[in-house]
Amino acid sequence: MSTPHPHTDLADGGALQEPARGRLADGREILYFFDQPGDGDGFVPPADPRPLPVRPPAAELRRDPLTGEWVSFAAHRQARTHLPPADECPLCPSGHDRPTEIPAVGYDVVVFENRFPSFGPDQRDQVLGDRLGVSHPAHGRCEVIAFGSAHDASFGDLGPERARTVVEAWAQRTAELSTLPGVEQVFAFENRGAQIGVTLHHPHGQIYSYPYIPPRTITQLKQAVTHRERTGRNLMQDVLDFECADGSRIVERTAHFTVFVPFAARMPIEVHIVPHRHVADLAGLTADERDDLAAGYLRLIRAVDALYPTPTPYIAAWFQAPVRHPDAGELRLHLQLTSPRRAQDKLKYLAGSEAAMGAFIGDVTPESTAARLRAALATLDGGAA
Numbered sequence: 001m002s003t004p005h006p007h008t009d010l011a012d013g014g015a016l017q018e019p020a021r022g023r024l025a026d027g028r029e030i031l032y033f034f035d036q037p038g039d040g041d042g043f044v045p046p047a048d049p050r051p052l053p054v055r056p057p058a059a060e061l062r063r064d065p066l067t068g069e070w071v072s073f074a075a076h077r078q079a080r081t082h083l084p085p086a087d088e089c090p091l092c093p094s095g096h097d098r099p100t101e102i103p104a105v106g107y108d109v110v111v112f113e114n115r116f117p118s119f120g121p122d123q124r125d126q127v128l129g130d131r132l133g134v135s136h137p138a139h140g141r142c143e144v145i146a147f148g149s150a151h152d153a154s155f156g157d158l159g160p161e162r163a164r165t166v167v168e169a170w171a172q173r174t175a176e177l178s179t180l181p182g183v184e185q186v187f188a189f190e191n192r193g194a195q196i197g198v199t200l201h202h203p204h205g206q207i208y209s210y211p212y213i214p215p216r217t218i219t220q221l222k223q224a225v226t227h228r229e230r231t232g233r234n235l236m237q238d239v240l241d242f243e244c245a246d247g248s249r250i251v252e253r254t255a256h257f258t259v260f261v262p263f264a265a266r267m268p269i270e271v272h273i274v275p276h277r278h279v280a281d282l283a284g285l286t287a288d289e290r291d292d293l294a295a296g297y298l299r300l301i302r303a304v305d306a307l308y309p310t311p312t313p314y315i316a317a318w319f320q321a322p323v324r325h326p327d328a329g330e331l332r333l334h335l336q337l338t339s340p341r342r343a344q345d346k347l348k349y350l351a352g353s354e355a356a357m358g359a360f361i362g363d364v365t366p367e368s369t370a371a372r373l374r375a376a377l378a379t380l381d382g383g384a385a
């Protein structure tokens with residue numbers, strides 16, 4: 001890492017695990033994280049024996065003049081692996097007769113550059129234009145994070161130790177990716193369930209490094225700045241105080257985080273995890289906070305899994321402050337977990353109002369979702385007692 005991450009405040013001894021680093025056959029970087037950091041001592045990432053084609057060129061970034069939003073066109077992504085059977089899974093460890101994306105015979109947590117990226121493979125500083133018809137190479141970086149060797153596990157099946165390693169890897173990647181040229185925001189997320197477009201079953205997430213600030217973050221920046229101008233206070237702190245004072249949507253409070261369903265949740269299941277301390281991103285958390293977050297996040301995923309007898313699809317999205325925006329200091333790290341599931345056999349589809357207008361119509365009250373999640377947690381705790 002060349003320069004320190006601008007948001008990182010590790011004065012409390014929150015130094016991040018340094019992964020073991022290797023390269024895949026086409027030059028992509030692969031990083032190994034360990035549940036027990038000592039396990040990485042002397043570990044040499046195995047060579048990748050596959051004959052791989054050269055990496056595709058950067059996708060094309062085009063600007064929508066009606067909204068000012070950027071769209072990445074990555075035609076090569078059409079060739080990517082789609083729901084392969086278990087014996088062709090690219091995220092399983094390599095066997096003797098079947099090399100995969102991960103050359104090791106087993107692993108705890110692995111991060112590697114996506115073979116079919118929406119952004120990258122290169123990172124460059126570039127000024128994005130605003131003329132009609134303007135386009136740019138979609139620089140940036142897209143990484144895959146595999147949560148473990150077991151093909152059939154889900155995040156909720158991971159033990160606390162593994163969940164902690166995943167949090168560690170997210171934080172380390174945020175710190176490092178934030179220093180790359182042209183990267184404006186680092187976004188770690190997990191899509192779970194074929195219903196929301198997952199193309200690989202093996203438990204994994206992704207980490208995008210965007211060359212621009214995405215629309216949701218721009219909206220949040222505007223709201224936070226307006227709130228600061230009007231009240232002199234930080235918006236997320238006021239949201240947290242409001243939710244805690246009300247209490248009806250609180251799912252759980254841990255030492256350092258509050259888990260709640262937001263007042264105006266847009267999806268049938270929507271849960272936020274907000275740190276009590278104003279911190280920009282996962283890299284800025286102390287080691288204690290990362291411990292607490294890993295445990296609380298795992299409990300939330302298990303509670304969501306307990307709502308229905310079959311797996312609930314979800315998107316777990318880590319909102320982090322942008323890397324260099326002048327108002328970035330107003331934004332606080334938080335998780336937004338959403339699911340379109342509104343009943344055992346019903347999914348909410350984003351139809352005309354939501355998809356075309358961005359205007360959400362809810363049919364499940366946030367208070368009832370919070371009550372169901374609290375009950376699920378109580379059942380889990382009772383079952384464990």
Ligand SMILES: [Zn+2]
Nearest residue numbers: 089092151202
């Ligand atoms: Zn697999």
